[in-house]
Amino acid sequence: MARRAGIRRRTWLRLALLVVTAIALLTLDARGSGGVLDTARGATLDLLGPVRTFGDWVAEPFRNAWRGIVSYDDLEAENAQLRGELAEAEASVLRVGELERDRQELLALVGARDAAPAIPRVTARVIDAPVSNFERTIELAKGRRDGIREGMPVESGDGLVGRVVQASTTRSRVELLTDPNFDAGVRIVRSGDDGLASGRGPGRDLEVSYIELETVVIPGETVVTSGFAGSTFPAGLLVGTVTDVEPDAVRGAQRVTVHPAADLERLRWVQVLLYEPNVPEPVIVDREPPEAEQ
Amino acid sequence: MMAGAGPLARSTLVLAVAVVVHVGLLAHITPAGVIVDPLVLLAVAGGMMGGRSTGASFGGGCGLASDLILHTPFGMSLLVLTLVGYLSGAITEQIPSAGRLARAAIASLLAAGGIGLFAGAGWLMDLVYVTEAPIVRIAIVTGVASLLTNPLLERATRWALIIRPRMTVSPESGARGG
Numbered sequence: 048m049a050r051r052a053g054i055r056r057r058t059w060l061r062l063a064l065l066v067v068t069a070i071a072l073l074t075l076d077a078r079g080s081g082g083v084l085d086t087a088r089g090a091t092l093d094l095l096g097p098v099r100t101f102g103d104w105v106a107e108p109f110r111n112a113w114r115g116i117v118s119y120d121d122l123e124a125e126n127a128q129l130r131g132e133l134a135e136a137e138a139s140v141l142r143v144g145e146l147e148r149d150r151q152e153l154l155a156l157v158g159a160r161d162a163a164p165a166i167p168r169v170t171a172r173v174i175d176a177p178v179s180n181f182e183r184t185i186e187l188a189k190g191r192r193d194g195i196r197e198g199m200p201v202e203s204g205d206g207l208v209g210r211v212v213q214a215s216t217t218r219s220r221v222e223l224l225t226d227p228n229f230d231a232g233v234r235i236v237r238s239g240d241d242g243l244a245s246g247r248g249p250g251r252d253l254e255v256s257y258i259e260l261e262t263v264v265i266p267g268e269t270v271v272t273s274g275f276a277g278s279t280f281p282a283g284l285l286v287g288t289v290t291d292v293e294p295d296a297v298r299g300a301q302r303v304t305v306h307p308a309a310d311l312e313r314l315r316w317v318q319v320l321l322y323e324p325n326v327p328e329p330v331i332v333d334r335e336p337p338e339a340e341q
Numbered sequence: 342m343m344a345g346a347g348p349l350a351r352s353t354l355v356l357a358v359a360v361v362v363h364v365g366l367l368a369h370i371t372p373a374g375v376i377v378d379p380l381v382l383l384a385v386a387g388g389m390m391g392g393r394s395t396g397a398s399f400g401g402g403c404g405l406a407s408d409l410i411l412h413t414p415f416g417m418s419l420l421v422l423t424l425v426g427y428l429s430g431a432i433t434e435q436i437p438s439a440g441r442l443a444r445a446a447i448a449s450l451l452a453a454g455g456i457g458l459f460a461g462a463g464w465l466m467d468l469v470y471v472t473e474a475p476i477v478r479i480a481i482v483t484g485v486a487s488l489l490t491n492p493l494l495e496r497a498t499r500w501a502l503i504i505r506p507r508m509t510v511s512p513e514s515g516a517r518g519g
Contacts, residue, residue, distance in 0.1 A: 058394040062397045062423065062427055065398070065419070068419065069404070069416040069419040069420035070416065072415050073417060075415070076414045076415040095361070095365075098364055099368075102365035102368065105369075106369035178368045180378075180474055181411070181468075181471045181474055182412065183412065212412075220412060248473055249470060
């Protein structure tokens with residue numbers, strides 16, 4: 048009887064110890080002080096990287112074949128549409144090239160420096176298989192070794208995809224712009240009004256807040272990142288287009304819904320912008336009065 | 342080589358194999374669009390084979406491994422799979438004489454329940470990407486996967502935890518494996 052009670056006590060103790068450990072880890076993670084936890088996750092990401100890549104390499108032909116079978120008509124229509132878009136893009140490239148040449152010549156004429164130098168980019172392959180049903184990030188096959196750091200913006204050819212939230216030596220994880228934790232300063236191009244875009248969950252459009260009631264916003268307008276000082280995004284990255292506008296009398300602002308430009312369901316290759324924001328340096332105030340120095 | 346190894350080394354090996362199978366193979370095979378998480382199935386099998394105490398520890402190990410590869414809050418899988426392992430052990434202890442098919446059915450229900458527990462934890466932590474996932478579909482597919490793989494997983498956990506087959510005495514033939 049006493050032995051059974053001892054076993055029962057030990058079982059409860061073990062369970063309590065495990066639950067307390069889990070709660071302690073959750074607290075550490077929530078407070079963002081999980082340096083060791085992030086390192087452990089990063090190391091695991093690196094360690095399993097080759098397995099993921101190999102699995103992806105093996106599965107890709109089968110996946111493509113399956114997609115080809117089940118969505119042949121869609122693919123054919125998409126192919127025709129892409130050919131049209133490619134022709135338009137080629138014409139645009141020529142026009143943009145001419146404009147860029149003109150701009151550079153003008154800058155040289157007035158002796159001005161280019162205020163917005165091109166941001167270096169790293170192209171990375173998306174590992175096309177989440178490891179969980181509750182995944183909110185995508186995994187890239189490049190990491191710190193390639194210059195990628197936490198906070199860097201990620202975009203596809205269509206527009207902004209999200210930001211890097213974890214970078215290990217050879218891998219990185221990207222939080223998508225639809226994630227509820229995601230927010231970014233944005234600008235409505237036509238009016239020039241700034242707002243804050245926030246994710247609302249997978250498959251849902253973004254919500255832009257702080258757009259004044261007086262501002263005229265029309266569905267179909269383009270929304271880009273505003274790139275205000277200290278923002279993790281440079282100005283001018285395409286976010287999406289306005290789909291809906293609702294006045295919010297309580298807040299005294301409009302609630303603007305924006306559909307992301309990037310197709311987040313079919314990401315194969317993305318570009319990480321090696322951009323680190325210029326955080327203003329702290330101003331050091333000299334305590335000595337100016338007279339004392341003289 | 343592992344024949345003389347203790348339960349800790351064996352369990353670590355089983356968990357490592359499960360993680361590799363998970364990220365390298367199961368992440369690419371998605372019946373009804375669902376990824377089957379072998380660590381949930383292992384936590385259930387560990388609890389059913391080892392009882393509530395060993396089940397809690399083995400489930401905790403599964404949870405820790407899961408926390409390392411997922412991007413959910415660190416500790417969430419540890420908490421959920423510890424409870425899954427413990428509850429699996431506690432429930433199985435109430436029905437010690439269940440046959441192989443009954444055990445597989447119980448494992449199936451427990452695995453589906455584990456997904457529900459995970460969703461519940463996600464709801465408590467206000468994780469939209471957990472609560473808005475198709476929980477019922479994930480639970481059904483996980484339950485079916487557990488039903489099909491339970492004999493294999495029981496064997497693996499029995500080896501990992503060094504549990505001898507239960508000996509039952511039959512009047513005619515003496516001792517035999519249960």
